[in-house]
Amino acid sequence: MFQHSLLNTNPQQLNLKAKLNSTYDRLYDLRERILGYPKLHEIFKRHNGFDLNLHDPWTYNEWVVHKILFARDPLLIQTTDKFAVRDYVRQKLGTKEAEEILIPIYHVSKIARDFPEELWQKEFFMKANHGSGTNKLVMPGADPHKTLQLAKAWLNSSYGQRRHEWAYRDIPRKIICEKVIRNEEGDIPMDIKFYCFYGKVKFILFFNGRFGKPSRAFTDPDLQLIHGVQSGIPDLEDIPSYSTHDKMIEIAETLSKPFVHARADFYSVGGKIYFGELTQYSGGGIEHFESYEINLALGLLWRPEYKNKSVWDCIQEASTKY
Structure with missing residues (x-):
């Protein structure tokens, strides 16, 4: 019965549902804020193993949650919206360069009832x-x-909204049907995620096997392996080296420049770069770190006095100071 009614939902009903969602989310946020975010504190401690300090954040995950709760730059909404971010990329890079890295879109829908017939053949x-x-x-x-x-x-x-991720709340909802990018072997290419602070890449995540057996590695911008970051997935056997590496860093730094911290995701296939997304709340503040010390070290990168420091400087300081 639910499935049948869902497929026959009209645009007005979908719009009403979105408005009701937004109203409920606002009321939930208000109630939790008045109470001091008790559920968020519970979720954070369950995933991280230590208490959330919102008044004086130090770890990377605490800073992510702090941004979720208190950063209200309208650019966060545009860049979190997987469709609107394409215009942001055009604005920052120029139309010509942007179109070279934006993945082609076949169809965009607000009702998910109007997919063209030819779409089902690809x-x-x-x-x-x-x-x-x-x-x-x-x-x-x-x-x-x-x-x-x-x-x-x-x-x-x-x-x-259970974790108060504000930037997602009021995005006008759409369904995007996008071209599939494959590498030379016919597989989905590796995700390459650049973690930027104050407009500079500080470390990179290489994530492979999104639709198979996942593996990953964290490195600095020079591809030196960083141990003890997020846990739960096996290490990559080899760190890849792409001819597009320097260009991806350049684009990531351009796109992330307005933000204290943002993650810029790309693919690289056959010497060509493809833009994936900008992520403002990487890990949502709940991805578990193998090392608390590394969590602290990466948290230092959020602080303006460390914006010219490398990840290794912060790791060294965390190991001696904390």
Whole structure:
């Protein structure tokens, strides 16, 4: 019954649902703020193993939560929106350079009921622009009913509000159908994530096997391995070296310049760069670190007095001072 009603939801009903979501999210945020964010403190401690200090944050994860709760730059909304961020990329890089790295879009929908017939004959990534993790690889011959059902479920749901992720709340909801980028072997390419502070890349995450057996590695900008960052996924056997490495750093620093901290994600295939997304709340403040000391060290990078320091400087200071 739910599935049937979902597929027959009209645009006015979807818009009403989004407004109701937003109202509920605002009321939830207000109540929790008045109470001192007790549920957020509980979630944080459960994932990190230590108490959240919002008044004097030191660790990387505490700073992410601090940004979630207190940063209100409208650019956070635009750059979190997986569709609107494309205009931001054009503004920062210029149209010509931006179009070289933006992944082609086949279709954009506000109702997930108007996918063109020819779309079902090709593979595409279906994404919700107002969430994280709301993406699906759709292959030729996929069941349109199930695919549209999932898309409509995304449109009917807000994202991240249990942890007060403000930037997602009021994004005008859309479904994006995007070209699938594959590497020379025909696989989904490695995610390359540049962690930038004050407009400078300080460390990089290489993440492979998103749709298979995942593995990852953290490095500095010179590809020197950093141990003890986030846990739970095996290490990459080899650190990749791309001919586009320096150019990706240049673009990441340009896109992240307005923010104290932002993560810029790319793919590199055959000497060509593709833009993935800008992430403002990397890990949501709840991705567990193997080393508390590293969590502290990366937290130092948020502080303006450390903006000219390397990740190794911060690791050294954390090891001796804390």
